[in-house]
Amino acid sequence: MAVLTNEINGFEIDQFNQYDLTVGKIEGICPLCSHDRSPEHQKSKCASYDWERGLGTCHHCGEVFQLHTYKRRGDTEKVYVKPKEFEPEEVYLLSQNLRDWFEKRGISYETLKSMRVTEGKEFMPQTGKDENAIHFNYFIGGQLVNIKYRDGRKNFKLYKGAEKVLYNIDNTVGYDSIIIVEGEIDALSLYEAGIKNAVSVPNGATIGTNNLDYLDNCIDYFSDKEKVILALDQDEAGQALQQEFVRRLGAEICHIVDLEDCKDANEYLIKYGKQRLGQCIAKAKPVPLENVVTFRDIEGEITDFVRNGFKPGFQVGLENFDSIFSTYTGQFITVTGIPSSGKSDFVDQMVVGYNKNYGWKTAFASPENAPTYLHAHKLMRKVWNDMPQESDLGTERWRQIADHVSDNFFFIDMERYNLDAVLKKGAELVKRKGIKCLVIDPFNKVRDENAKTEDVNRYTMEYLTKIEVFAKKFDVLVIIVAHPTKMYKDKDGKIEEPTMYNIKGGGEWYDASYHGLLVHRDYENKTVKAKVLKVKFQNLGENGAEAHFKWEPRSGGFIPILPPGEIANSALPWE
Numbered sequence: 001m002a003v004l005t006n007e008i009n010g011f012e013i014d015q016f017n018q019y020d021l022t023v024g025k026i027e028g029i030c031p032l033c034s035h036d037r038s039p040e041h042q043k044s045k046c047a048s049y050d051w052e053r054g055l056g057t058c059h060h061c062g063e064v065f066q067l068h069t070y071k072r073r074g075d076t077e078k079v080y081v082k083p084k085e086f087e088p089e090e091v092y093l094l095s096q097n098l099r100d101w102f103e104k105r106g107i108s109y110e111t112l113k114s115m116r117v118t119e120g121k122e123f124m125p126q127t128g129k130d131e132n133a134i135h136f137n138y139f140i141g142g143q144l145v146n147i148k149y150r151d152g153r154k155n156f157k158l159y160k161g162a163e164k165v166l167y168n169i170d171n172t173v174g175y176d177s178i179i180i181v182e183g184e185i186d187a188l189s190l191y192e193a194g195i196k197n198a199v200s201v202p203n204g205a206t207i208g209t210n211n212l213d214y215l216d217n218c219i220d221y222f223s224d225k226e227k228v229i230l231a232l233d234q235d236e237a238g239q240a241l242q243q244e245f246v247r248r249l250g251a252e253i254c255h256i257v258d259l260e261d262c263k264d265a266n267e268y269l270i271k272y273g274k275q276r277l278g279q280c281i282a283k284a285k286p287v288p289l290e291n292v293v294t295f296r297d298i299e300g301e302i303t304d305f306v307r308n309g310f311k312p313g314f315q316v317g318l319e320n321f322d323s324i325f326s327t328y329t330g331q332f333i334t335v336t337g338i339p340s341s342g343k344s345d346f347v348d349q350m351v352v353g354y355n356k357n358y359g360w361k362t363a364f365a366s367p368e369n370a371p372t373y374l375h376a377h378k379l380m381r382k383v384w385n386d387m388p389q390e391s392d393l394g395t396e397r398w399r400q401i402a403d404h405v406s407d408n409f410f411f412i413d414m415e416r417y418n419l420d421a422v423l424k425k426g427a428e429l430v431k432r433k434g435i436k437c438l439v440i441d442p443f444n445k446v447r448d449e450n451a452k453t454e455d456v457n458r459y460t461m462e463y464l465t466k467i468e469v470f471a472k473k474f475d476v477l478v479i480i481v482a483h484p485t486k487m488y489k490d491k492d493g494k495i496e497e498p499t500m501y502n503i504k505g506g507g508e509w510y511d512a513s514y515h516g517l518l519v520h521r522d523y524e525n526k527t528v529k530a531k532v533l534k535v536k537f538q539n540l541g542e543n544g545a546e547a548h549f550k551w552e553p554r555s556g557g558f559i560p561i562l563p564p565g566e567i568a569n570s571a572l573p574w575e
Helices: 088-092 096-104 109-114 184-192 236-249 265-272 274-282 295-308 343-358 372-384 396-408 419-433 456-474 506-512
Strands: 011-015 047-050 055-058 064-066 069-071 118-124 129-140 143-151 156-158 177-181 198-200 227-230 254-256 332-336 361-365 409-411 435-440 477-481 515-522 527-535 546-552 557-561
Touching: 088 109, 096 109, 109 184, 118 143, 177 184, 184 198, 184 265, 184 274, 227 236, 236 254, 236 419, 265 274, 332 343, 332 456, 343 361, 343 372, 343 435, 343 477, 343 557, 361 396, 361 419, 372 396, 372 409, 396 409, 419 435, 419 456, 456 477, 456 506
Parallel strands: 177 198, 177 227, 227 254, 332 477, 332 515, 361 409, 361 435, 435 477
Antiparallel strands: 011 069, 047 055, 055 064, 118 129, 129 143, 143 156, 515 527, 527 546, 546 557
């Protein structure tokens, strides 16, 4: 047997051999059932031990058990509220009514005990009173960290202030795969079918935004997994969640379950039984091959297009700008403008808007926005919609905004910025934090040090090709700030507005970019305008169209106004 270490599968061992079994033996008693057997069988070697994987299997009761307990490497920075630990005997005290309710759904009392489901009174805000509720207990590292409550009217709530994690995540340690379902009852259904390494999301799926903070808190559990099987609900929200898991965890390890004519795993269990449910999970198919597409792979998208036409693009929440420009993910935007025109500030406004409208998280590789604390302060002002004062420090409002900025905006901080390193870190942030947007500001300070050519045009094309591949692979919107290298003055001595052709390697920028924007400050009228230089798809914007703004100094926000010459009668919020 190999030498045992203090770490297994990327997890520190918190307690080695928690049942005090004979170390080194590959078979022996079962710590879960042997003590309940008749005296002549209590010492029977009914279990197999795999000390290196940290798992044991009983051939009598059929249970899989952890030989060790584990803790995550590095404690989370956040401080969460922890529920009070319940007494072990509470798992045996389920009422007959509750047992009968689960029995109708194909779930046995033995499964409820094994998964440590409990029952009790709990105040439910939906009804305004104490209700008898099912307690789905969430553990991580062997500790109770959250509870999901469900009453008889299908009202739900999580323990206030507790850490969000995946239900049953501890039981996946030692397995080379994880099955993800959408509800605790679905996880219980798979357990009933003999599948112990199934987890459930804590708060279901929603259409439009799926902020997988629970995945962030459990991401280390996926580091050694060869396969992630997605058995999510077959409705629109469930399929959107499926897509996000594939994006975060990687198509190369994800497999999709076809639940046939059933909405979820529990419905499948009730209709077809546990044997067939197990077979259904085993038949999960890999996500379609990258770079190979058949009609059947995209038939749903084609059907949707025939019915509804182009999908609307994503917008930043500035009415006048939204009317002329929107975008999809999997693309990149080039933003240009003369120095001190407000390019970086407008990009910040865009990503704050995407965050507000869609819950998108953003990562910045912004060498020119140093020091980082000033950039974070700028974002805080935009989220706050005001300039925080010393008197705000330590207040509830300060804490809420600080938490929000910390959870949604990430700053890539490098001594020497390199494009490949930035994109690698971006990929990591997709997986660990779920970013949906990456900002490179400016491109000339994030060099491609692995470029194979010194030719400006070829270098630019290689650079932008890497950006495009990253954007498509991870379904991320990339925003690149690019300074013009050539600036000319008109006959009146004013600097002319640059175009994308004024950027070094300009022709390649225009050809390769999905979209191009100009941010230009009018010092005479004290306004800023955003001009659409290019949109690849005409349903997303209007080439040459402009949106005009006043810049609000306290929040750093952009206030939509009429174009110059029409602003005299436009009252601004601070005027």
